Amino acid sequence: LAPVLTFLGLLMANTCTGEVFVEDNIPLMTELPTLPVRAYYMASPTSDGAGVKLKRSIGTPTINNVGPFLLLDEFKSINPGDYIAGFPMHPHRGFETVTYMLEGSMEHRDMSGNQGLLVAGSVQWMTAGRGIVHSEMPKQVNGLMWGFQLWINLPSSHKMMEPRYQDIPPQDIPVVDNGDVLVKVIAGEYGGSVGPGG
Numbered sequence: 001l002a003p004v005l006t007f008l009g010l011l012m013a014n015t016c017t018g019e020v021f022v023e024d025n026i027p028l029m030t031e032l033p034t035l036p037v038r039a040y041y042m043a044s045p046t047s048d049g050a051g052v053k054l055k056r057s058i059g060t061p062t063i064n065n066v067g068p069f070l071l072l073d074e075f076k077s078i079n080p081g082d083y084i085a086g087f088p089m090h091p092h093r094g095f096e097t098v099t100y101m102l103e104g105s106m107e108h109r110d111m112s113g114n115q116g117l118l119v120a121g122s123v124q125w126m127t128a129g130r131g132i133v134h135s136e137m138p139k140q141v142n143g144l145m146w147g148f149q150l151w152i153n154l155p156s157s158h159k160m161m162e163p164r165y166q167d168i169p170p171q172d173i174p175v176v177d178n179g180d181v182l183v184k185v186i187a188g189e190y191g192g193s194v195g196p197g198g
Helices: 002-015
Strands: 019-022 039-042 044-048 052-058 069-077 087-092 095-103 106-110 115-118 123-127 132-138 145-153 164-168 175-177 182-184
Touching: 106 123, 106 164, 115 123, 115 164, 123 132
Parallel strands: none
Antiparallel strands: 019 039, 044 052, 052 069, 069 145, 087 132, 095 123, 095 145, 106 115, 106 132, 123 164, 175 182
C-alpha cells in the first residue's frame, strides 16, 4: 500500500498545476521520495457524468498504464454550469473510487442505501467489488467545487467482493507534522498514525 499512497501523494501534489509526473520503479517506502522526473504530461480537459467539466490525468490515451491506478480526475470550477448536473446514478464494478474534496459539497447515494456528504477535507472511499450503482450530486448551487477522484483497480481475487462504502469526515483523518509538511493520512500508516480508509 505504501507505493500506492506515495504515488497518490505525488500525483495529487502535482495535479493542481495541471501536470502529471511519471517515474519508473517507485520503491516501497513510507517517506516521500526525491526522484528524477522522467516525463511530464498536461492533464486533459474532458467531461463526465451529466457533463461535469474536469481535468483527467490518468486514464487518457497518453497515460493509461499506471497500474493499479485506472483514472485520476480533478474537478475544479466556480461556474455552477460546470458541475451542477453532477454524476447521476451510474454503475461501477471491479475497482475502488477514492474522492477527496478540497472545497464545496457533494452527496453520495447508492443502491445499498449508503449515503454520505462530502465536504471540504472529507473523503469518500467506495469499493465497487462485484458491482454497485451510485450517484454523486452537488449539494451547492454556486461557489467553488474542487476535488479529486482516483480509481484503483482491485486485484483479481477481490473483484467480486461485496461492495462497501466509507464516508470519512475531515475530523477522522489524522494529520502528521513531519517538520516540512502536514501529511493527511487517508489510508495506510505514516508517522505512527493510521488512516481510516481502505
